[in-house]
Amino acid sequence: MKKYRPVMERIHDFKPVELLPGEGTLRDDLARCQDCGIPFCHACGCPLGNAIPEINAAALYGRWNTALSRLLATSPFPEFTSRVCPALCEGACVQSLHGMAVPCRRVELAVIERGFTENMLRPRPPAQRLTLRAAVIGSGPAGLAAAWRLNRAGLRVTVYEKDARPGGFLRYGIPDFKLEKKILDRRVRLMEEEGVEFECGVEAGADISGRLLQSRHALVLLATGARRKRDLPVPGRELGGVHFATDYLTAQNRLLAGEINSLPPHCNAAGKRVVVIGGGDTGSDCVGTAWRQGAVSVCQLEIMPKPSETRESSNPWPEWPRILRSSSSHEEGGERRWRVSAQAFVPAEEDPALLGAVLCHEVGWNKKDGRMSPVPKQGSEFTLPAGMALLAMGFTGTEDSPLLSSLGLTLDPAERLPRDAAGRLPGRNLYACGDAAAGPSLVVRAIADGLRVAECALEDLRAISL
Numbered sequence: 001m002k003k004y005r006p007v008m009e010r011i012h013d014f015k016p017v018e019l020l021p022g023e024g025t026l027r028d029d030l031a032r033c034q035d036c037g038i039p040f041c042h043a044c045g046c047p048l049g050n051a052i053p054e055i056n057a058a059a060l061y062g063r064w065n066t067a068l069s070r071l072l073a074t075s076p077f078p079e080f081t082s083r084v085c086p087a088l089c090e091g092a093c094v095q096s097l098h099g100m101a102v103p104c105r106r107v108e109l110a111v112i113e114r115g116f117t118e119n120m121l122r123p124r125p126p127a128q129r130l131t132l133r134a135a136v137i138g139s140g141p142a143g144l145a146a147a148w149r150l151n152r153a154g155l156r157v158t159v160y161e162k163d164a165r166p167g168g169f170l171r172y173g174i175p176d177f178k179l180e181k182k183i184l185d186r187r188v189r190l191m192e193e194e195g196v197e198f199e200c201g202v203e204a205g206a207d208i209s210g211r212l213l214q215s216r217h218a219l220v221l222l223a224t225g226a227r228r229k230r231d232l233p234v235p236g237r238e239l240g241g242v243h244f245a246t247d248y249l250t251a252q253n254r255l256l257a258g259e260i261n262s263l264p265p266h267c268n269a270a271g272k273r274v275v276v277i278g279g280g281d282t283g284s285d286c287v288g289t290a291w292r293q294g295a296v297s298v299c300q301l302e303i304m305p306k307p308s309e310t311r312e313s314s315n316p317w318p319e320w321p322r323i324l325r326s327s328s329s330h331e332e333g334g335e336r337r338w339r340v341s342a343q344a345f346v347p348a349e350e351d352p353a354l355l356g357a358v359l360c361h362e363v364g365w366n367k368k369d370g371r372m373s374p375v376p377k378q379g380s381e382f383t384l385p386a387g388m389a390l391l392a393m394g395f396t397g398t399e400d401s402p403l404l405s406s407l408g409l410t411l412d413p414a415e416r417l418p419r420d421a422a423g424r425l426p427g428r429n430l431y432a433c434g435d436a437a438a439g440p441s442l443v444v445r446a447i448a449d450g451l452r453v454a455e456c457a458l459e460d461l462r463a464i465s466l
């Protein structure tokens with residue numbers, strides 16, 4: 001069964017790479033779902049607790065309405081997770097013990113898209129609208145999930161977003177070829193029809209003070225993300241052509257959305273040799289984006305050792321398998337190198353203000369004070385010619401911001417918002433969810449955390465009004 005569009009077709013556009021599962025194509029896979037006594041996919045795998053065996057059984061017998069209602073019972077935005085989730089459920093699938101996991105993510109995609117196509121997803125405003133107001137700061141997956149839950153409970157919810165449009169990294173990080181923005185717009189429209197208000201282009205803490213938000217709302221939830229980027233402070237870092245991956249991806253997303261008319265030159269890989277530093281999701285998104293922009297070559301570097309193709313004994317099922325993963329972007333070409341670290345950015349001969357190459361060395365990994373640390377290998381230096389180097393080494397935590405100072409909040413030692421187990425922040429009616437509070441993670445975890453904290457905040461409200 002074909003899962004992706006052909007490489008030679010897709011690298012010329014930013015349209016979705018993944019094909020929707022056609023009628024009947026999932027039947028054999030669905031028949032492999034064992035309806036296990038203890039479904040680890042559901043219990044250990046999915047942060048949302050999706051009832052995967054029930055969804056799969058309903059889909060197998062063509063009971064699409066049932067499959068959809070079982071899915072929507074735990075997951076407010078399956079159209080996002082079914083496109084970008086690494087499928088933690090599949091890592092815990094019993095079938096994956098001896099072979100291929102049941103493709104639960106693709107089943108989810110089939111179920112939710114059928115739901116939209118057949119007009120089964122209609123706005124569901126709350127039965128009763130309360131006078132209480134809630135403010136959600138940030139419209140990434142955590143903020144959207146929290147807003148969705150609070151609105152369902154009848155609160156009057158306003159989402160404040162400093163970017164021009166809602167979505168957080170769903171809109172300005174993840175490329176269109178993984179998540180087309182019309183999918184996000186469709187959900188935002190549905191939420192608006194259900195009564196959620198979006199105020200975009202408003203930075204809470206700067207355009208509206210934190211204290212004012214607190215005084216006007218019964219609840220204020222911070223879902224501001226973890227945006228402090230990990231840098232690489234090596235010689236030549238200041239050269240033109242060395243940039244953060246998220247700035248690069250954001251520019252491409254803005255261009256496709258018509259928010260800008262052309263790419264800034266430093267965000268255009270056309271005709272350039274590109275080195276991507278960082279082997280994760282963001283790095284792989286840069287690989288796919290660079291090919292589509294017309295890069296001459298793409299090389300992705302990772303400092304960690306190459307993972308094995310199968311589970312190590314130290315990483316048993318049903319833990320998430322720490323194995324080699326290749327994305328659709330990797331299928332599109334380029335080189336991947338492991339145990340490599342960039343040592344310096346070298347100026348170009350023709351213009352010393354611009355990048356000409358990346359000086360690298362191989363590393364070994366030694367245990368020091370109980371922790372693994374990289375050690376450069378003597379004599380292993382090599383140079384990669386490059387006109388563009390993209391730093392995709394993740395995020396260290398939440399950034400300081402006018403919002404935090406206006407609310408008198410300071411970050412914890414791990415650079416996260418200092419919340420308690422229920423998501424409460426120090427201060428009246430304040431809560432935090434998503435990457436800002438839990439640390440940089442995944443869309444599915446941000447959604448689950450947004451729902452959980454919204455629920456805890458509602459419990460607190462109910463306790464006050466008793």
Ligand SMILES: Cc1cc2nc3c(=O)[nH]c(=O)nc-3n(C[C@H](O)[C@H](O)[C@H](O)COP(=O)(O)OP(=O)(O)OC[C@H]3O[C@@H](n4cnc5c(N)ncnc54)[C@H](O)[C@@H]3O)c2cc1C
Pocket residue numbers: 084085086137138139140141142143160161162163167168169170173174202203204205223224225226246249281282285401403433434435436440441442443444446
């Ligand atoms: C390039 C890239 C690719 C990724 N790919 C995947 C993937 O394939 N699968 C996956 O599961 N995860 C992926 N992730 C991770 C995932 O996107 C994040 O974990 C998730 O978006 C976090 O959600 P969030 O709502 O906590 O924060 P964010 O998505 O970061 O949203 C925070 C929002 O808050 C807004 N904000 C901040 N401060 C203020 C303020 N003061 N006032 C108003 N608004 C404010 C920001 O503008 C932003 O819109 C990727 C991340 C990146 C960067």
